[in-house]
Amino acid sequence: MSPERHQRIREVLRQRQLDLTVCLENVHKPHNVSAIVRTCDAIGIHRVHTVWDERHKLRGGTAMGSQQWVRTTNHDTIGEAAAALKAQDMQILVTNLSQTAVDFRDVDYTRPTAILFGQERYGVSNEAVALADQDIVIPMVGMVQSLNVSVAAALILYEAQRQRQIAGLYDKATLPDEECQQLLFEAGYPRLQKMCKRKGIAYPPIDDHGHIVASKAWWQQLQVSPAVLQALHADEIAG
Numbered sequence: 001m002s003p004e005r006h007q008r009i010r011e012v013l014r015q016r017q018l019d020l021t022v023c024l025e026n027v028h029k030p031h032n033v034s035a036i037v038r039t040c041d042a043i044g045i046h047r048v049h050t051v052w053d054e055r056h057k058l059r060g061g062t063a064m065g066s067q068q069w070v071r072t073t074n075h076d077t078i079g080e081a082a083a084a085l086k087a088q089d090m091q092i093l094v095t096n097l098s099q100t101a102v103d104f105r106d107v108d109y110t111r112p113t114a115i116l117f118g119q120e121r122y123g124v125s126n127e128a129v130a131l132a133d134q135d136i137v138i139p140m141v142g143m144v145q146s147l148n149v150s151v152a153a154a155l156i157l158y159e160a161q162r163q164r165q166i167a168g169l170y171d172k173a174t175l176p177d178e179e180c181q182q183l184l185f186e187a188g189y190p191r192l193q194k195m196c197k198r199k200g201i202a203y204p205p206i207d208d209h210g211h212i213v214a215s216k217a218w219w220q221q222l223q224v225s226p227a228v229l230q231a232l233h234a235d236e237i238a239g
């Protein structure tokens with residue numbers, strides 16, 4: 001990993017917003033899921049939550065793997081997802097095209113916040129609406145009844161980013177160091193990381209220059225030939 005790339009990844013991770021997330025309820029079209037995850041990365045969301053029922057599991061699940069930088073947590077039900085988000089003291093906002101929904105610009109996103117988005121055709125479930133703290137809507141005055149879900153997500157997330165930037169929330173790092181190290185290892189040493197995963201070997205720490213810090217015993221666990229090790233940046237061994 002070059003020093004420039006290493007520094008860039010560290011800078012990206014430093015601005016991750018641990019207490020801002022989205023929950024996708026049966027959003028399953030791959031291009032929509034990918035577009036939303038991409039926006040999440042762009043505004044600094046670290047983890048996305050998903051709920052897919054049996055009908056939607058395959059398509060949504062497939063698209064999710066496309067983004068390396070955003071973690072995902074799948075839940076079996078919207079109730080389970082809401083419980084997990086509430087356990088993190090998040091306010092749950094549900095995008096719902098109802099008469100009682102408030103304008104999405106009138107909400108405080110500097111609080112720990114999860115935003116629920118619904119299925120492409122039917123929107124969010126009644127259960128999701130019941131579990132949420134607040135319905136929000138992007139006002140529309142045209143003939144069509146709704147926006148594309150990834151467009152709706154981008155608009156709301158950029159309002160959240162705007163408020164959080166003003167509040168200085170991008171100035172303080174919140175991602176735990178352990179999580180940073182994992183992402184740095186995955187990004188900088190993808191082949192080694194795959195081997196570790198396959199063999200159940202713990203990821204090694206990464207130093208401030210992006211180098212692996214591991215004992216000889218750690219390298220020996222990998223059980224690969226010296227030639228392969230060389231190809232895998234064996235010169236990074238320290239200690």
Ligand SMILES: C[S@@+](CC[C@H](N)C(=O)[O-])C[C@H]1O[C@@H](n2cnc3c(N)ncnc32)[C@H](O)[C@@H]1O
Pocket residue numbers: 095096097116117118119120121122123124136137138139140145146147148149150152
């Ligand atoms: C195409 S819409 C679903 C429309 C569905 N008929 C309904 O009534 O919810 C898919 C998702 O996009 C988001 N969305 C679309 N337009 C929106 C708007 N104007 N305000 C807030 N969210 C919107 C919501 O998450 C919604 O569940």
